[in-house]
Amino acid sequence: MSRILELKGISKAFGGLQVIDGLDLHVDEGEIVSVIGPNGAGKTTLFNLITGVYQPDRGDILLEGESLLGLLPHKITQRGVARTFQTLRLFLNMTVKENVMAAAYGRTRAGVVRSILRTPGMRREEREISALAEEKLAFFGQRLMGYRWDQPAYSLSYANRRRLEIARATATGARLLLLDEPAAGMNPKETHEITELIAQLRTEGGYTILVIEHDMHVVEGISDRVVALDHGIKIAEGTFEAVATDPRVVEAYLGTKAAATK
Amino acid sequence: MSEVEGTPEGPKIGADEWVARSEERTGRRGGPFAPLVARAEQLPWWVLLVAAVGVSALLPFVSSSEYVIRVAVNTVLFALLALGLNVVVGWAGLLDLGFVAFYGFGAYLYALLSSSQFDLHFPALLSVSIVIVSSALLGLLLGLPSRRLVGDYLAIVTLFFAQIYVVLATNADRITFPWNDGPTDISGGPNGITDIDPISILGYEFGSIRSYLWLSLGVFAVVVVALQFINHSRTGRAWRALREDSLAAEMMSMPVNRLKLLAFVFGAATAGLTGTIFASVQLGVFPQNFDLPLLITVYAMVILGGAGSIPGVVIGAITINVSLELLREPSNARFLFYVAIGLGLVTLVRPWRRLAAILVGLVVFGIVAYQLTEWLRPAWVSGTIEGGRFASVLDGWVIHPVNSVHLGNAGFVLLIVALLALTEVRGIWRSILLVPTLYLAAFVWENRLVVEPSVTRILLLGALLVVLMSWRPQGLLGSSRVEIV
C-alpha cells in the first residue's frame, strides 16, 4: 500500500500567530483519515497548505513521493488532489452539469482555436467531458440526475449543493479528496447518507480521502484513522476509539476539568 | 410574482420545488420583454443570427440614404466592440477600462500599414492579420502585469492605459528617433491619419458604404459563431467559472491567471479587428475617436443588454447606438425623450389609474405653470421650441425663455435634487412628486439638453449606468445572478 500523501514537519505562521507547527501527517492509498480538533486548530489551513493556497514556512508536502511545494493550486489539482470547501463555493449561476464539467478542465486539452474550429478532437473531448460529468453525478443516485443537470446550481437544496461540490471535486480526476466538513449543517438523515457516501467513494470510487469533520458520528462511521489537532499540533493519532478517549483530545474539546474526570 | 413596485424578482435559492415548475423558469427573466424573450429562447442561436444578419443585409434595399447605412455600419461595429468587451467583463468578470485603447490601436496600426502615412500599402488581408496578432500581443503585454490585480486595481490600471494611449496618439507626431534626422510623424498627432486605403479582398474593393455594411455583417457573423463555440467549450466554462468564484475555479484545476490573460487577449484582438474595419470605413483615424466617452458608451451597451449574454449585448448596442444617433438632431431627440419617458411610465407605474392620474396631473400642471409664468414673467416664455412633431404642442406648454442657459442650469440642479428625492419618498407622495419632476425634466430637456447632444449623451449614459446597477444589474436580457459576496 503506497503512501499517497505525506506531510513532513509542516509549519505555518500568519503574522505572529503560529497556526500549524511541526506537523507530520500521512495518508495511505485507499485510506479514509479524519482530522478533528476544535475551531482554530488549523484544520482548514492544513487543507489550504496541501492545495497550494498558502506555502508552508517549513517542511515538505509530498504527493505520491513528489513535492507539491511551489506549485500553483491548479497544478496541484491536476496532479491529483481535489477539495471541497467549508463554506460551499459552487459556481452558483452555472448549471449543475456545467459545474462538474468545468472541473474537468485540467484533464482536457482543447484550446481556444480548436474550440472555435470545432475540430473532431474537440468535439470528441466535449462528449467525453459530458459523459464524465453524468457519470460523476450518477454517483449520488437520482438526486442530481435528469432535469437537474440543467438547473442553475443556486436552485439546489443545501444538502444537494454539498453533494454537487463533492461531485465536482471528483470530476477533476483527483485520486485524493480533501473534504472540509462535508456534513456541516445537515440533519441526521442527511448526515447518515453522507457517511455512507464517503464510504462508497472509497469502495466504489477508489478514492483516498482526508476529511475534516466535527460530527463524531460521521468520524466514527468512516475513519480508518483519526488525527486530532489542537493549536496547530498533532495531539493524538490512531483509531477513533483511541483518539476519542485520549485525555489530551478531551481536554482540547471540553477543557481541563473534563479531562480530569475521564 | 412580486407586487411591490420596483422590487426586482430574485431567483429562489435552494427551493427544490421551484425546479419542478419549469414554465416559471422563463418568467425569471422578467422585464418588459419577457414574453418575446421566452419565445426567442426556444430558437437555436444560429437561427437568430441568420435572421438578424439577413434582415440587416437587406437594409440598403429598403433605404437609399447613405446616412442610414452609415449608422447601421456603426451599429455593427459597436456590436462587435460590445461582444469583445462581453468576453472580458461578462464572461471572465474583469473590469477592463482600457478596452477602447485596443480598438484605437487596431485602427491606427491598420492605418499605418495601409495608407500613405509611411507609404505602405499592404493588402487588406495581410494588414488585418497583422493587426489581430499585434492587438493580441498588446493585450498580452498589458494583461501580464495586470493579471494578479484584483478588480479595482485592474480597472484603474487599464483606465490609465486608455488615457496614455490617447496621449501617445495625440503626441506621436514629433518623436525623434536616433536613426532619423528630425522628428518622425507616427500617428499624425491631433490630425490623425487620413487617406487610408479601403479594404480590398481578392481583388474586390470595398468602396461603397453598402459593401462595408455587408463586410461588417460578415465579420459580425463570424465573430458571433466563434464566441458561441467558445462559450460551449471548456474555455467558456472556465471563464464563467472564473467569474463565479476564481478561487474555487483555481482549485478545480483551472489556471485562473492564464485564463484571465486569455480573456484579455481575446477582447483585445476583437477590438483590434473592429478597429481595422472602422479605419477603412472612415478612411481616417483621429485620437478623439478612441476616448473615454466611447468607453462608457460600450460599457453602457454591455451592461444594458446584459453582461454575459451574446444576444443581450448586441441588443444593447443597437438600442444605445440608435438612441444616440437620434439624440443628434433636436427633433428626433425630442421624440426619443418623450417616447422613452412614456415607455418608462407605462412599464413602471401601475395600476393604470395611477398612471392616468399622473399624466392628467402633468398636463394640467404644465398648463398652469406656463400660464402663470406668462402672466408674471412673460420674458420667460418668449422663446420658441421648434423642430419635430411635438414642437408646436410643447411650445405652449413648456416654459422656454430666449436666454435659457441660466434658467436651464438652475432647472437642471433642481431636477437632480427632485430625482434624488423621488428615490427617497414612497407611496402617494412619490406620485405627487413625480408630476413636477416630469415637468421639470421636460423643461431642462428643451432648454439645455436637447441643444447640446454631445454632452447630453454622456450625461444620460452615466446616469444609465448608475441606475442600471442599482435597479437591474443584469440588464435587459441578462438573467438575475445570485452572488455570494
Added chain:
Amino acid sequence: MDWDFFVQQLVNGLTLGSVYALIALGYTMVYGILKLLNFAHGEVYMMGAFAGFGVLSLFGGAAGVTINVVLLIGLMLAVAMLGAGLLGVAIERFAYRPLRNAPRIAPLISALGVSFFLQSSALILFGADFRSYETYEYIDLATGIHWGPLNISVVRIAVILTAVAMMLGLTLLVARTRLGKAMRATSFDREAAAMQGIDVDRVIVATFFIGSALAGAAGVMVGLVFYKVYHLMGFLAGLKGFTAAVVGGIGSIPGAMLGGLLIGLSEAFITGYVSSTFQDVFVFSILIALLLVRPSGLLGKADIQKV
C-alpha cells in the same frame, strides 16, 4: 547643476504633492472602509475647484475683489469643502449604498457612471471654457520667500501649509477622537464594528464627507496655484491621486500622504527634466512597476484572504 531650476521643481513637487496627498486621502479612507474605489472622487475635486471659483466671482471676480483676500480664500475653502463634502455624501447615498452587498464590479461601474455624469453636468452648468482663478490679480506673487535658489510665492506656501495642517488634523481625528476610532474599527472589520454598536452607516457618511471635503480643498488650492479650472481636470488628477494612494499603501492614511508627496515630486521632476508631454506615461509606469513589485504599497499591509 542649475540649483534654481532644481529647487523650483522641488517646490512644484511639494505643492503638487500636497494636492495629490489630499486627493489620495479621500481614496484611501473610502477604500479602507468599503473596499471600494471611488472613481467619482476626482470629479468631486473638480466641483470643489469650481465652487471656489464661484465664491471668487461672487465677491467681485479676480479683477475686482471686494473683500479682504485672506477672508476670501478662507471662504473659498470653506464653501468648497462643505459643497464637496455634501456632494460626496450624496454620491455615497445614491450610487454606492444600494450596492453594499453587490459583487465588487457593480459599485465600480456605478462609480464610473457617476464620474461621467458629474463631468458632463459640469460641462452643462459651466460650459467648456477654462475658468481662471487669476490669483495674480489679487495676490502679489512676488511676496514670499526669496532666499538663494529658493523662490516660493506666498500662495504656494499657504497651500502647502494648509494642506499639512489638514493632514495633521485628520491624523489627530483618526487617532484621538471617538469618530476616528469608529472609522478605524469599521475599516478593520465592518461587521464586527456594527456588532460593537458602531453606527456603520454614519461612519461611512462621515468618511465620505471628510474625504470629499479634502478633495474640494485640493481643488481650490490647485485653482489658486495653477489658475486653470475646467470640467476635465478631475479625471487626470483623480487617476494620479489614486496612484498616490496605491503607492503609499491603499487603506493607510500616512501612506496616502507619503504617496501623494512622492507622486507630486516625481511628476515635477519628470516634467522638468525629462518631458512634459509624456509625464502621464511615466507616472503610469511608476504605478505598474509598484504594483508588480509591492502591490500592498509602501506602507500598506498585505491583504490576507480567509479561505
